[in-house]
Amino acid sequence: MELENLASVAGLIGEPARIKMLWALMDGKAYTATELALVAGVSPQSASMHLGKMVLADLLKVSNQGRHRYFSYARPEVAYAIEALSNLVPHQKQEIVPVTKDIPFEYCRTCYDHIAGRAGVIINERLLAMEYLIEKDQRYEMTAKGEVFLKNFGIDTDSLLKQKRPFARPCLDWSERRPHLAGSLAMVILKKMIAEDWMRKIHDSRTLMITAKGQSNLYDLLGVKI
Amino acid sequence: MELENLASVAGLIGEPARIKMLWALMDGKAYTATELALVAGVSPQSASMHLGKMVLADLLKVSNQGRHRYFSYARPEVAYAIEALSNLVPHQKQEIVPVTKDIPFEYCRTCYDHIAGRAGVIINERLLAMEYLIEKDQRYEMTAKGEVFLKNFGIDTDSLLKQKRPFARPCLDWSERRPHLAGSLAMVILKKMIAEDWMRKIHDSRTLMITAKGQSNLYDLLGVKI
DNA sequence: TGAACATTTCATTCCAGGATGAAGTATGTG
DNA sequence: CACATACTTCATCCTGGAATGAAATGTTCA
Numbered sequence: 257m258e259l260e261n262l263a264s265v266a267g268l269i270g271e272p273a274r275i276k277m278l279w280a281l282m283d284g285k286a287y288t289a290t291e292l293a294l295v296a297g298v299s300p301q302s303a304s305m306h307l308g309k310m311v312l313a314d315l316l317k318v319s320n321q322g323r324h325r326y327f328s329y330a331r332p333e334v335a336y337a338i339e340a341l342s343n344l345v346p347h348q349k350q351e352i353v354p355v356t357k358d359i360p361f362e363y364c365r366t367c368y369d370h371i372a373g374r375a376g377v378i379i380n381e382r383l384l385a386m387e388y389l390i391e392k393d394q395r396y397e398m399t400a401k402g403e404v405f406l407k408n409f410g411i412d413t414d415s416l417l418k419q420k421r422p423f424a425r426p427c428l429d430w431s432e433r434r435p436h437l438a439g440s441l442a443m444v445i446l447k448k449m450i451a452e453d454w455m456r457k458i459h460d461s462r463t464l465m466i467t468a469k470g471q472s473n474l475y476d477l478l479g480v481k482i
Numbered sequence: 483m484e485l486e487n488l489a490s491v492a493g494l495i496g497e498p499a500r501i502k503m504l505w506a507l508m509d510g511k512a513y514t515a516t517e518l519a520l521v522a523g524v525s526p527q528s529a530s531m532h533l534g535k536m537v538l539a540d541l542l543k544v545s546n547q548g549r550h551r552y553f554s555y556a557r558p559e560v561a562y563a564i565e566a567l568s569n570l571v572p573h574q575k576q577e578i579v580p581v582t583k584d585i586p587f588e589y590c591r592t593c594y595d596h597i598a599g600r601a602g603v604i605i606n607e608r609l610l611a612m613e614y615l616i617e618k619d620q621r622y623e624m625t626a627k628g629e630v631f632l633k634n635f636g637i638d639t640d641s642l643l644k645q646k647r648p649f650a651r652p653c654l655d656w657s658e659r660r661p662h663l664a665g666s667l668a669m670v671i672l673k674k675m676i677a678e679d680w681m682r683k684i685h686d687s688r689t690l691m692i693t694a695k696g697q698s699n700l701y702d703l704l705g706v707k708i
Numbered sequence: 709t710g711a712a713c714a715t716t717t718c719a720t721t722c723c724a725g726g727a728t729g730a731a732g733t734a735t736g737t738g
Numbered sequence: 739c740a741c742a743t744a745c746t747t748c749a750t751c752c753t754g755g756a757a758t759g760a761a762a763t764g765t766t767c768a
Contacts, residue, residue, distance in 0.1 A: 261571040262505060263498040269567070270496010271726085272489040279488060289745060302727060304746055314572065323735040323744050333569045336653075340566035341495070343559045344541065345487040385618075497756085515715065528757060530716055549714050549765040710768095717762070724756100732747070738740090 268313055269337070273298045274306045277327075278315075278338050285433030286319065286326035319428050326428055369443045371455075372427075375466065376436030379445075380426070382478040383437065389424060396424035396439070406441075409477070410448060416440045494539055495563070499524045500532045503553075504541075504564050512545065512552035558595065595669045597681075598653075601692065602662030605671075606652070608704040609663065615650060622650035622665070632667075635703070636674060642666045 269275055273296040280287065280295045293303035307327055310316040317330040329335055371379060383389045388402030398406070398413060406413050417423055419440050426435035437445070449455045454470030466474075474480060495501055499522040506513065506521045519529035533553055536542040543556040555561055597605060609615045614628030624632070624639060632639050643649055645666050653664035663671070675681045680696025692700075700706060 258571065259502055259505065262568055263501050265570045266496045266501040266567055267498065268496070270492045270494070272486075272493065273726085275489050275492040276485055279485065298726090299728065300745070301729085301747085305726080308746080315570065325745070333566070337563075337566040337570055340559070340563040341492055342488055344491045344563055345484065346540075499756085524756090525758070526715070527717085527759085531756080534716085551715070712766085712768105714765080715763080718760085719758100720760105721758080722756090723753100726751105726753090728749100728751080730748085732745105734743100734745085736741105736743080738742100 265313060265315075268310060268315065269341070271306070272296075273302060274310065275338075275341075277303070277306065278310075278334070279342070281316075281327070281329060282335060282338055284328075284335075286328035286428060287433065288324050288326060292327065321428055326433065328433075369446065370427075370436070370438055371442065371446050371449075371464065372436050373464070374432055375464070376442075377432045377434045378480055379474075379478065380435060380437040382480055386478070391426070394425060395422060396426070396437070396441075398423070398441075409445075411441070411444055413441070416444065491539060491541075494536060494541065495567070497532070498522075499528060500536065501564075501567075503529070503532065504536075504560070505568070507542075507553070507555060508561060508564060512554035514550050514552060518553065596653075596662070596664055596672050597668065597675075597690065598662050599690070601690070604706055605700075605704065606663040608706055612704070615663075617652065621648060622652070622663070622667075624649070624667075635671075637667070637670055639667070642670065 269278065276296040277292040280292060289303045289307055290300050292307065293300045296303060296306075298306075307316060307318075311318055311327070311330075314330050315334050316327050319326050319328075370376065383402070384391065384396075386401075386405075387399055388405050389396040390399060391397075403413060413423075422439045424437060424439040424441040427438035428435050436442075446455070449470060450457065452469075452473075453467055454473055456465045456467065495504065502522040503518040506518060515529045515533055516526050518533065519526045522529060522532075524532075533542060533544075537544055537553075537556075540556050541560050542553050545552050545554075596602065609628070610617065610622075612627075612631075613625055614631050615622040616625060617623075629639060639649075648665045650663060650665040650667040653662055662668075672681070675696060676683065678695075678699075679693055680699055682691045682693065
């Protein structure tokens with residue numbers, strides 16, 4: 257019966273620890289069970305149990321990254337519901353404050369062989385927003401517009417598509433908690449940007465520096481200021 | 483702390499008997515404690531207790547008429563929250579027959595302050611199909627064509643765009659399971675249609691009625707028969 | 709006025725489900 | 739390989755709050 261389903265979903269949300277965790281996720285980022293336990297004021301075991309229930313109910317989804325498990329909303333409707341609920345509490349201007357503080361030197365870096373950090377996330381989001389790529393089943397596919405764009409950028413997408421390595425896919429960024437671009441496309445993009453001196457690798461570290469030339473070209477290309 | 487308030491409101495809603503009563507009230511009518519006890523499957527004493535708590539939290543209001551006490555939503559935000567919650571339940575084909583089976587209610591009604599139900603969904607789809615609006619990142623943006631169209635319709639879009647409230651966005655309709663139009667634009671559209679007597683609010687309910695005048699004008703405007 | 713009905717209040721019982729400590733699994737690191 | 743970290747699972751305890759019967763408060767109507 258539908259009414260029972262509504263009751264069970266409402267019951268899931270109507271629990272102090274769980275609603276606090278859901279609220280923390282309102283910033284759209286993904287957090288680990290331990291971090292969410294902290295904001296909810298419960299032990300990691302409890303948090304794990306609560307999160308498990310919400311995943312089961314398809315309120316949250318989880319993506320495994322090594323020994324970390326990042327939780328985030330499974331669908332946009334969840335955010336709508338939390339927002340509507342928060343509108344019920346007497347006048348307040350609750351600001352959403354990220355659970356983790358930003359780490360400056362992780363601003364821009366490499367992840368294996370592609371761009372990570374905030375720059376990686378922004379580039380990824382722009383490529384999607386401009387519909388050069390579209391997400392399909394945990395993979396990014398290139399659109400016709402995207403093919404033209406990448407060709408103009410000087411990338412031979414044909415040879416990339418022949419490789420058995422995935423062409424393009426989202427990879428959850430551990431400092432930004434949002435996905436950046438991974439796959440063979442991401443690799444050649446970084447290679448190309450270094451070749452063109454848009455970015456430079458710092459020493460032997462994974463830190464990246466964006467050159468002034470890179471900044472202006474990225475602005476022209478994607479309309480973003482990095 | 484504000485977070486605690488959110489938790490307590492969510493806790494109120496997240497109880498089987500209470501959410502069932504809240505759901506029954508979605509038709510905008512007022513019901514007595516005994517009636518609501520019936521739909522929730524609890525005793526009148528229990529219902530009274532639950533209703534008392536929700537009145538205290540300003541979710542419901544009560545109006546005394548003789549020996550009867552009629553409960554209804556205290557504010558439109560409550561309906562909005564329940565609707566958002568109901569969007570979370572895993573939906574197969576479902577039928578909503580709470581207490582009344584008024585077709586008009588599902589057919590055409592208000593959601594918060596804009597048109598919902600089938601009429602809301604159809605209007606939304608036509609505005610998109612005719613490219614007066616385009617979706618971009620969970621928001622609708624007005625096209626040049628759309629600006630002309632809305633101006634002719636008698637809407638001052640400039641002042642709407644200055645507001646901090648979102649101009650236009652999709653809002654999933656719980657009965658149609660497709661988005662209808664929300665945001666400040668949707669609000670003034672409804673206001674305008676009521677002012678022009680294209681639609682009428684049924685007294686004390688969220689049901690809307692479309693007038694013959696409204697039907698013919700909507701056909702001219704959007705090419706749809708509602 | 710009193711009987712019937714609608715609703716609430718109170719005191720008490722009772723249990724679903726959250727909290728917790730300990731142990732188990734998987735991953736990364738030196 | 740050993741050890742630390744991140745997270746989950748399991749068994750157990752425990753409590754907040756829902757349900758209930760009885761009784762009080764109010765209202766209508768004959």
